[in-house]
Amino acid sequence: MALELKDIENIAHLARLQLSPAEKSEALSSIANILAMIDQMQAVDTTGVEPLAHGFDASQRLRDDVVTETSQRELLLKLAPSTDQGLFLVPKVLE
């Protein structure tokens, strides 16, 4: 399962990260090293072990389905890079 440059390109695309050719080759070697370190855990037998997602095996608490937030539209829109008439602006998606 050796990591190849096309794997790095695929991961970078999935993560929506643009990488330069130099960054891609750096990522290939550093991520391969990290995966080699991670692969040490493959040596331990975990047959029948239940995965642990949370330190105490707790599940998410649910709250009542009622509105608790107040509208802060103006305040929050001010943080956006580009807005128009109360909407977030992004580059054109449809021609």
Next chain:
Amino acid sequence: MATEKMNDALKQGVADLARSLARKDFTSVELTSAYLDRINRHNPDLNAYVTVTGEQALAQAAAADKARAGGTALPYAGIPFAHKDIFCTSGVRTACGSRMLDNFISPYDATVVEKMNKAGMVMLGKTNMDEFAMGSSTETSWYGPTLNPWNRALVPGGSSGGSASAVAAHLCPAATATDTGGSIRQPASFCGLTGIKPTYGRVSRWGMIAFASSLDQAGVLTRSAEDAAILMQMMSGFDPKDSTSVDLPVPDYLATLDQPLKGLRIGLPKQHFAQGLNPEVEKQIRAALTEFEKQGATLKEISLDNSHLSVSAYYVIAPAEASANLSRYDGVRFGYRCDKPADLEDMYKRSRAEGFGAEVKRRIMVGTYALSAGYYDAYYIKAQKVRRLIKDDFERAFREVDVIMGPTSPHTAFPLGSKTKDPVTMYLEDIYTIAVNLAGLPGLSVPAGMVNGLPVGLQIVGRDFSEAQLLNLAHRFQQATDWHTRTPGVEGSN
């Protein structure tokens, strides 16, 4: 005369300052001004703070002085401190060490921030950190590295290195911090401070910028266990806004600080005293352990059989959670957006490529890979199974012993730039601390010796929600030793 009085004030911790302010030895405005002046002189060099909120601090201080004059001040009102720049602070830039959030003025306060505001504490500013808390040296920050006041050629540890450097150099008496794999305890060890990472769920994560949500926990860096107890009291407790917050009462941490240690059973994991541990550090840790024995505790070797797998499991789970958490930075609603995007995909890809630093991108990619189709079982599920084994090791140990002790870090602070080339070397920094996060347990680092003029930290790990006990043990140790009173001698602090 006035200067001398304030120089003395700058040496006091939180507990002493509360008494001094109550006695009206000086006002909070005088104290806050003295701190701002000291920050002004030393921060350009140490780079511990990324934002100093002088005007706001003086206003908070004046309000505290007014309340005190009117007899309505809360016990810790008017005491200055700093927040790690991972906590959202309303109206103040909250950048999390990242270019991505360099322009982000938080529209709200984190629960921790709100609690400290309510107590009347005075925020001096926000401290530097590894970008999105991903690092063990505070070198991955967009704002440049923070230096260790004990020796400026060395790192302060990380990711809470700005908080650690600031507290050690007396640029504040205490600071908040966060710990996902060791980010409070390792800087505490490197800077000679008391640092506590409470049990997962003890302190609200609401408004604390997420790195790895099942591991992140907030705590404090202070110059004594007593100060840590005071601040933990203030920060802890159930928060309905954090769905992983635990609904348990918060005990009175100060009330049990002096409890005797007689009969305490201390476990020493043999894996934490093995190859890789600097022999001089080991000597200091062994000497510190005899102090606990003198007070009536017994030592017992234990085994955490799977501890050697904790770094491997962590570097699947933490990056996986990070890749999900950091998907929110898309250049649309807040944060950095690249210049002149050609289309939507170009905007996402370039905003994220330019907004994130190399280490953050690396971890996002590792996490994306671990979660991607075909690898999910081999990496993510496998790591969660190993996490169970690690948790089971602790449970087994706690049937025989009450607490676990050992070195916080295998060595003292290391030179700037010495581990940035090889990520795996940096990841192994957290070898003794990381399993504690995977198991959700509380951990504390306390100054326990010096090697070549640099501090060494002793790590104390307890059962779930045993913060009171950890603070008690650290306090008793500090009553018998003076390691926590050593200072790096930044002009005026010693």
